[in-house]
Amino acid sequence: MVSDSPGKRVGKGTVFVKVEVCKGCAYCIEFCPADCLRFSRNYNAKGYHYPVLAKPELCVGCNTCGQYCPDFAIMGMRYKDIDALEATKSAVNDDDRSGAEAPGRKS
Amino acid sequence: MNPTEIMVSDADEKDVDTSRVAPIENPVLSMLRQDRLPHIWCPGCGIGTVVNCFSRALMSSGHDMNNVAVVSGIGCTGRVAGYMNLDSFHTTHGRSIPFATGLRLANPGLKVVVFSGDGDLFAIGGNHFLHAARRNLDMLIVCVNNFTYGMTGGQVAPTTPLKSTQSTMPFGNFEPPMNLPFVADAAGASYVARWTVFHIRQLVRAMKEGMEHKGFSFIEIMSPCPTLYLRRNKLGDGVDQVRYFKEHSVLKNGANTQDVAITATDPIVVGTFVERERPTWLDSRNAQLTATLGDRFVPYGGQNVQK
Ligand SMILES: Cc1ncc(C[n+]2csc(CCOP(=O)(O)OP(=O)(O)O)c2C)c(N)n1
Ligand code: SF4
Ligand code: SF4
Ligand code: SF4
Ligand SMILES: [Mg+2]
Numbered sequence: 530m531v532s533d534s535p536g537k538r539v540g541k542g543t544v545f546v547k548v549e550v551c552k553g554c555a556y557c558i559e560f561c562p563a564d565c566l567r568f569s570r571n572y573n574a575k576g577y578h579y580p581v582l583a584k585p586e587l588c589v590g591c592n593t594c595g596q597y598c599p600d601f602a603i604m605g606m607r608y609k610d611i612d613a614l615e616a617t618k619s620a621v622n623d624d625d626r627s628g629a630e631a632p633g634r635k636s
Numbered sequence: 637m638n639p640t641e642i643m644v645s646d647a648d649e650k651d652v653d654t655s656r657v658a659p660i661e662n663p664v665l666s667m668l669r670q671d672r673l674p675h676i677w678c679p680g681c682g683i684g685t686v687v688n689c690f691s692r693a694l695m696s697s698g699h700d701m702n703n704v705a706v707v708s709g710i711g712c713t714g715r716v717a718g719y720m721n722l723d724s725f726h727t728t729h730g731r732s733i734p735f736a737t738g739l740r741l742a743n744p745g746l747k748v749v750v751f752s753g754d755g756d757l758f759a760i761g762g763n764h765f766l767h768a769a770r771r772n773l774d775m776l777i778v779c780v781n782n783f784t785y786g787m788t789g790g791q792v793a794p795t796t797p798l799k800s801t802q803s804t805m806p807f808g809n810f811e812p813p814m815n816l817p818f819v820a821d822a823a824g825a826s827y828v829a830r831w832t833v834f835h836i837r838q839l840v841r842a843m844k845e846g847m848e849h850k851g852f853s854f855i856e857i858m859s860p861c862p863t864l865y866l867r868r869n870k871l872g873d874g875v876d877q878v879r880y881f882k883e884h885s886v887l888k889n890g891a892n893t894q895d896v897a898i899t900a901t902d903p904i905v906v907g908t909f910v911e912r913e914r915p916t917w918l919d920s921r922n923a924q925l926t927a928t929l930g931d932r933f934v935p936y937g938g939q940n941v942q943k
Contacts, residue, residue, distance in 0.1 A: 554679045555873075598684070599681060599682065599687075600674060600675070601688065604662045
């Protein structure tokens, strides 16, 4: 399962954190407009605290956290976009990365 | 937010599994050489955020990425060239602009972006900066100003604020810092802006504007160097500095660049300060030689444009 099952959803969006990539800088936590992230009590293998969605009901999936992250370790997504993506994923072939924000390298 | 609040962590994996896999890869990564990640920048360093913004500016610019090149000098910021998934060049210290000049003139179809530090562009490379601006060479200069020589251990830079201590200024800096937008403006740059690492959306827009602008574009980005500037000056962590930028910036588009010097007490002036039209170096050269030589001169557009 790649995302929360609809029954578990409490907000409009969610975040995906690559725990081992995070350097614990707190940019995401500080600048989240909904103030819904906090550091985990736990450390990653490098010894940094990483963010968790402490108030999932407040997350709107705006990806402001992801836009600040210097290490590309966190990404916010709206459930609406996740669902649309998964619908197209099962319909279309895999390397079509649809979604407004994924133009990638054109050649 | 109060810094200590950040550490509160009642929620944990039992509530939300944050380590689950996203349905798509972070789109920003398509602009980066992923085999080189994680990058070398310290926790709380702002350079990664600037690269994040630059990647998104590239993605939404609509340019063919085979037609964009990044040139960097030496320094922590100079490492950017090595991480971009583009044709990129990591040149010698201070020489990113001469290299970019040759690249651009040999191939005028190319979008050339110079990405480097305050020391690289304004200390050892200052002379090149002045003349490229004077000539209005068509390129974008992205300068990450972290007020120090990060890579070599925090020596005093031409941007270090007065009274700050640095490894080569242990008793406080007494050399007045440069006002970078003023220097760029005075030398003839035709697009000049300043933002900070806090201003991610404005920065993406400015980077796109700077790439589209015909002529010499300069963007100064104030960025935290927690390891060698902030710690030595007891200014907290990277996030504290970015919060400071947020709280102390004032937007003044079109501000007189003479009035935008960074001081310890004044608000930080951000915005687009200069946007003017001037013929680029290539346009001026073509016009001048056509005027004197007439038909005997074939205007130069470069190898991709005409023979
Ligand atoms: C010719 C030469 N002189 C000096 C150096 C040492 N050196 C490497 S990076 C650097 C300064 C970098 O400062 P800046 O451009 O501000 O980059 P930052 O690391 O702060 O991003 C210096 C002096 C060098 N590599 N080459
Ligand atoms: S996606 Fe937006 S609301 Fe959700 S955690 Fe990130 S910044 Fe906050
Ligand atoms: S911004 Fe990125 S690196 Fe910094 S704490 Fe958040 S996830 Fe970790
Ligand atoms: S030394 Fe300073 S500029 Fe260099 S990576 Fe570390 S924080 Fe960033
Ligand atoms: Mg520097």
